[in-house]
Amino acid sequence: MRMRNKNQKSSAFHCSAGTRCSVSLVLCLVACILMVHFYSLIHQNDKGEIHIDSSHLSVTRELEEEESLYLPRPRGKKSPRALKRRGPRKLPSMVNEFLDESSELHALFFPDRKSAIDPNKKGNDSRFYYPGRLWLDTEGNPIQAHGGGILFDERTETYYWYGENKDGPTYHAHQKAAARVDIIGVSCYSSKDLWEWTNEGIVLSGEGTNATHDLHVSNVLERPKVIYNDKSGQYVMWMHIDDANYTKASVGVAVSDSPTGPFSYLYRIRPHGFESRDMTIFKDDDGKAYLIYSSESNSELHIGPLIDDYLNVARVGRRILVGRHREAPALFKYEGTYYMITSGCTGWAPNRALVHAAESIMGPWETMGNPCVGGNKIFRSTTFFAQSTFVVPLPGLPGSFIFMADRWKPAELRDSRYVWLPLTVGGVADEPLEYNFGFPSWSRVSIYWHRRWRLPEEWRRTT
Numbered sequence: 001m002r003m004r005n006k007n008q009k010s011s012a013f014h015c016s017a018g019t020r021c022s023v024s025l026v027l028c029l030v031a032c033i034l035m036v037h038f039y040s041l042i043h044q045n046d047k048g049e050i051h052i053d054s055s056h057l058s059v060t061r062e063l064e065e066e067e068s069l070y071l072p073r074p075r076g077k078k079s080p081r082a083l084k085r086r087g088p089r090k091l092p093s094m095v096n097e098f099l100d101e102s103s104e105l106h107a108l109f110f111p112d113r114k115s116a117i118d119p120n121k122k123g124n125d126s127r128f129y130y131p132g133r134l135w136l137d138t139e140g141n142p143i144q145a146h147g148g149g150i151l152f153d154e155r156t157e158t159y160y161w162y163g164e165n166k167d168g169p170t171y172h173a174h175q176k177a178a179a180r181v182d183i184i185g186v187s188c189y190s191s192k193d194l195w196e197w198t199n200e201g202i203v204l205s206g207e208g209t210n211a212t213h214d215l216h217v218s219n220v221l222e223r224p225k226v227i228y229n230d231k232s233g234q235y236v237m238w239m240h241i242d243d244a245n246y247t248k249a250s251v252g253v254a255v256s257d258s259p260t261g262p263f264s265y266l267y268r269i270r271p272h273g274f275e276s277r278d279m280t281i282f283k284d285d286d287g288k289a290y291l292i293y294s295s296e297s298n299s300e301l302h303i304g305p306l307i308d309d310y311l312n313v314a315r316v317g318r319r320i321l322v323g324r325h326r327e328a329p330a331l332f333k334y335e336g337t338y339y340m341i342t343s344g345c346t347g348w349a350p351n352r353a354l355v356h357a358a359e360s361i362m363g364p365w366e367t368m369g370n371p372c373v374g375g376n377k378i379f380r381s382t383t384f385f386a387q388s389t390f391v392v393p394l395p396g397l398p399g400s401f402i403f404m405a406d407r408w409k410p411a412e413l414r415d416s417r418y419v420w421l422p423l424t425v426g427g428v429a430d431e432p433l434e435y436n437f438g439f440p441s442w443s444r445v446s447i448y449w450h451r452r453w454r455l456p457e458e459w460r461r462t463t
C-alpha cells in the first residue's frame, strides 16, 4: 500500500489558487543549503580535490567507464563583470565560480574545442559521452539543440533531437532583463545510435520582418518538444512562446508531415487560460498526450491531456506541486509509474533537481528527493551544474534511461553544453516520504555522475 504525502496539494482548476511562498525566501533557503554543502566539502578535503564516488547499482555498471574527477580549489576573487551580471542575488561560491567566465574553474565546466566529442574521430573515444564537453555533429559543428527533447520515429527507425538554436550573440534587452539570444529557430539532428548526430537544419525558423509574429526574432522560443500523432500522421511540436520580458507566457504549436520539417507554426495559447512558461509534452503508451507547464508565476505546475489531434489542450487540467516553484519538467514512465524530474527556479544558475512520482499521470504527484548520485555534494546539489530538459527511454534496457540536461552559460548562451547521464529506476528510495512511517514506497530514481560513459555494445546491435 502506498501512503499519500499529506503535503501534496493537488486540485482541479475550479478550486481556488494554491499557496504562494515568497520566491526570495525559497532562493535564500536554496542558497543556504548550497553554502553548507560547499563548506563541508572544503573542510572534508584540504587538498581541494574531490573524488567521485563510484559505488553504483549493478545495472549501471555496464553503462559506465569509471574515472576520477579532481576539482581544483576555487579562487576567492570574482571579476567585476560577473558580479554585475549576477546582480544582487546571493549564490553559493561554487556556483559563482561556475558563472564567472574569468574563473580558473571555467575551463573545467566548459572545456575548449580540443576535447570536443567528435563523431569523425573514431577510435578509443568512440561513442563515449563526456558531459559538459563541446559536442560536434557529423559536419564538425557544435550541436545547437538547447532545452531540447528527443523523438524516436518508428517509421524511419531514427532518433530526432529537437532544440533551440542559440548560435547568435548573447545580450540583455534592457538592464533588468535576463541574458538572451534572438530567436533563430528550432534545430533538428538525426541519429541511429544517440551519439553520432547529423544536422537536419532548422525545422522551424524565427521570423525576421513581421514584428507582431510570435516567432519574431525579438521574442522567446524555448523548450521545443515533438511527438508523432498516429491518427493524423503529423509531427506536432509544442514550445514555450514568450516576449523578451516573459510576460506573454504562452505555448506555441507547430505541425509537419515529416520529422525533419519544415514545421508550420499554428498559434500560441494560454493553456486552460493560465500562464505557461517552462513546459514539456509526454505521449503515453495508449497514444494519449499531455502538456505539463509551470504556471502562476512559476509557483506550481499544471498538467492536462491534449485533444486527439494534439493541437490543443482538452478542458480538464490539474494543479500539481503547488507552491513548490519547479520548472524544466522532464517526464518518463516505467512499469506503469510516472516519474518527473524538475529543477528549482533560479534563472540560468543551476540548482538542485527533484524527482516526483505518480501512479496516475494527473496526480497526485509525490516528491521523492534529489535523484543525483556520485560526483560530490556541490555537483549533486546543482544537478551537475545543469538543468533537466528530457529523459530518453532506452528500448531493450528496462529501467535504464538517458537523462538530458543543459549546462547553461549565461555569458555566452550559444556555448551552453549538454549533460547526458545514465538514469536508472531501481532499488529503494533513500529519502523516505514524511508520512510513510519510514518505509520507502517508491523505486529509487538515480542519475549517476560520470565524466565519461557509453551505452553497452549490445544495445547498439539490437537497435
Ligand SMILES: *[C@@H]1O[C@H](CO)[C@@H](O)[C@H](O)[C@H]1NC(C)=O
Pocket (backbone or CB within 6 Å): 124
Ligand atoms: C587506445 O586504447 C589502447 C588499448 O587500451 C591503447 O593502447 C592506446 O594507447 C589508446 N590510444 C589512445 C590514442 O588513447
Ligand SMILES: *[C@@H]1O[C@H](CO)[C@@H](O)[C@H](O)[C@H]1NC(C)=O
Pocket (backbone or CB within 6 Å): 210, 211, 212, 213, 214
Ligand atoms: C504578421 O504576423 C501576424 C501574426 O501572426 C499576422 O496576423 C499578420 O498577417 C502578419 N503580417 C504579414 C504582413 O505577414
Ligand SMILES: *[C@@H]1O[C@H](CO)[C@@H](O)[C@H](O)[C@H]1NC(C)=O
Pocket (backbone or CB within 6 Å): 174, 243, 244, 245, 247
Ligand atoms: C520590457 O520591459 C522593459 C522595462 O520594463 C520595457 O521598457 C519594454 O518595453 C518591455 N518590452 C516588452 C516587449 O514588453
